[in-house]
Structure formats: structure tokens, C-alpha cells
Amino acid sequence: MMLMFALAAMCLIGVLIAAPYNGRLNIYLGLVATSTMLLPRVVVGSSHLDSFRVGITGSQPRVMTYTVGIIAILLISWTAGNRRLQVWPFLVLSFFLLTWALFVWANTPPLWAGVVHLLTAAGAWIAGGAIAHEVARRGTYGDRAVACWIAGIILIQTVISLLQFVGFPIFDANQLVVADDGIDGRVGGTLGHPSYIGKVCFLAAFFVLPLVASPDRVTRRVSMFAIGVSFIPLILSGGVLMLSPW
Structure with a gap:
């Protein structure tokens, strides 16, 4: 556990050091690379068994390190003035999932785990667009x-x-x-x-x-x-x- 925290701290330091050279791009890439390819871990929710099932929905809703990274990218991009984020597909998907989860499908923890997982994927798609915009711009x-x-x-x-x-x-x-x-x-x-x-x-x-x-x-x-x-x-x-x- 201590080794994991040490590695995460080193990655954070690396992101902060690299940030001045390519601005937001290095922050975006650092968040994505470390949270998905290096330390994809459960932050909140789910069981210990689900903590290392990368990319597979757990038995309970969970917030992963890459979920936090995606939210951070979206917030940074929005506050930096990027108003071209394609949020409409996310809103449509959210409306569909929440409506069916509340009124059609069985209300169970695995169901909500799947809803959170799909919304995370939709958020990742929008964050990917923000990263692609920065890569193309530079x-x-x-x-x-x-x-x-x-x-x-x-x-x-x-x-x-x-x-x-x-x-x-x-x-x-x-x-x-x-x-x-x-x-x-x-x-x-x-x-x-x-x-x-x-x-x-x-x-x-x-x-x-x-x-x-x-x-x-x-x-x-x-x-x-x-x-x-x-x-x-x-x-x-x-x-x-x-x-x-x-």
C-alpha cells in the first residue's frame, strides 16, 4: 500500500513538473496515463474484490481513479474556456439511463454499478475530445x-x-x-x-x-x-x- 501511494505521489510530481512545458496537455495526459495505465484503483464504493477488476463493472457503484481523472479534465477544460465540449450525447445518455433505471429496470446495486460505469465511459469520450483538441492545437x-x-x-x-x-x-x-x-x-x-x-x-x-x-x-x-x-x-x-x- 505504501508503495502504491509512493508511486502515485511520484506521478503527481511528474505531472506538476511537466505541466509548464505543454500547459494543460501534460496535465490531461498525466491524469489519463496514471489513472488508467498505471494505478486504476477504487476510490469509493464496491468491494475489495472489485478493486483490481479493471474495466469491469463491480457488484456495487464505484468511483475509480480514472473517474476522478475524467472529472478533473472536464473541469479544467471548462474553466479554461473550452466551451466546445460535446456534452449533448452525455446528457441524452444520462436521461435514458436514469429514466430506465428508475422506472423500468430492477433497482439493484449491480444495475446502478452499470449506470455509473456507462456514464463514466461517456464522460471519458468527452474528455478524450478535450485532449484531442489540445494535441491538435499544439x-x-x-x-x-x-x-x-x-x-x-x-x-x-x-x-x-x-x-x-x-x-x-x-x-x-x-x-x-x-x-x-x-x-x-x-x-x-x-x-x-x-x-x-x-x-x-x-x-x-x-x-x-x-x-x-x-x-x-x-x-x-x-x-x-x-x-x-x-x-x-x-x-x-x-x-x-x-x-x-x-
């Missing part, structure tokens, strides 16, 4: 910031995965998830279950793949570095993504 420096943040998170996950592989008890998956015969000898990075680190690294590498063709040399090299390094935790996780081709 041109080459925006692409470089995206590549650097993703490469940095993948590098942290790779170091932690290697430490787990050699037997160092850091973010031990057996202490974070229910006993599972399929996780012995596999690494999970900071995400708990080995299946999660494989998915995150695969998606991160896929996300920076277009930046390999960037006209900026730094962006190209950082993107290629991120893609290459992502294979280390991907392989060590021993997930279906590695076994499926065979």
Missing part, C-alpha cells in the same frame, strides 16, 4: 507529449514486471486477486492480474503506432521505443494475446 509538440507519456508508463510497467519476474515481491498478483491457478509465474505490473498488463501494453503500443510515421524525429524514436519495450511485459504476462497466434 501540433508536433502534442504528438511528442503523447508518445513520451505512453513510453514513460510502459517503461515503469516494464521495470516492475521484470522485478516481479525475478521474484521481487512488488504488486504481487497473488495478494491482489482471488487465487487463480493461471497466474503462477506470470507478471501483472501494477495492475494486479496478468491479463490486464497484457491488454494495456497491447493497446498502448497500438495507440502510438501511427506516431512512428511522425515527421518529428523525437516522436518517431520515442514511439518505436514504446512499442519495442511493450513486448517485455506483454510476453512475461503469458496472456492469451501471446498464446493466440500459436
